[in-house]
Amino acid sequence: MEWGTELIRVLFGEEDTQSTLFYLEIALRTVVMYGYTLFLTRMVGQGGIGQIGPFEFVLVIAVGSAAGDPMFYPEVGLAQGILVITMVIILHRATGALVQRWRSVEDMIEGRPLQVLEKGRVLKDRLGSGTLTERELFALLRLEGVRDTGEVECAFFEPNGRLSVFRYPKEEQKPVRPTIPDDAATRFSHR
Incomplete structure (x- = not known):
């Protein structure tokens, strides 16, 4: 075969x-698959893709x-791959410009924070959206050093996919519900 x-x-x-x-x-x-992948990523929910946002995940x-x-x-061919990568980067930059310009586009693509605890009580109706289970919420609370939901305002x-926790001052904390799993609760003192 000839080199050319x-x-x-x-x-x-x-x-x-x-x-x-x-x-x-x-x-x-590329345009269709980029948009569809972004849509599906939002449907998976905040916790489904880890520490990066859906926007970066699609990229x-x-x-x-x-x-x-x-x-x-x-x-x-290499040219086809280069074209796809170039189109994806152009779409990423264009989407980024839209996100910077309009808050509603940012909310649609990146999502909004979801309040999951209020005054020590789990907002169960917020968990039912498929984004976060109660078990996952308690695991995230434990990672933040929260032993009881009553510590959390x-x-x-x-x-x-991270959890932002706003605690009551120590003197305002009261036991509501332990975050430690039942099988481990007997080994740890609650307070």
Whole structure:
């Protein structure tokens, strides 16, 4: 096989994928998949993706996939992968500009903090949205050193999956509900 022909195949993929129309199709597919992935990420909820926001999660997934395909599949040319990565970065920057300009877009993409505790009481109706279970909430409270929900004036589950806890002053704390699991409660003194 001739080096020039092989180089063209590596850069642009198989012969049937070298048309301008195919590259426009790639751009359209990228826009659709970016939007759909962002939508699904928001549906998964705040805790489903860990410490990064949905916006960054989509970027990582999209760029990782676009970079990997030309590395493994000979029918996917480097130019096609470069186009997809470029489109994803352009979409990411455009979405970032929209988020900076309009708060409603930021709320739609990144989400809003969800109040999950008030005056030591778990707001169970807020947990039912599929975002956070009571067990996960108690685990996050324990990570913050909270032994009893009565220590907490209010707590918010943040879009990045972390918990913001606002405690009562020590003299205002009262026992409401221990956060320590039942099977471990006997080994720890509550107060």
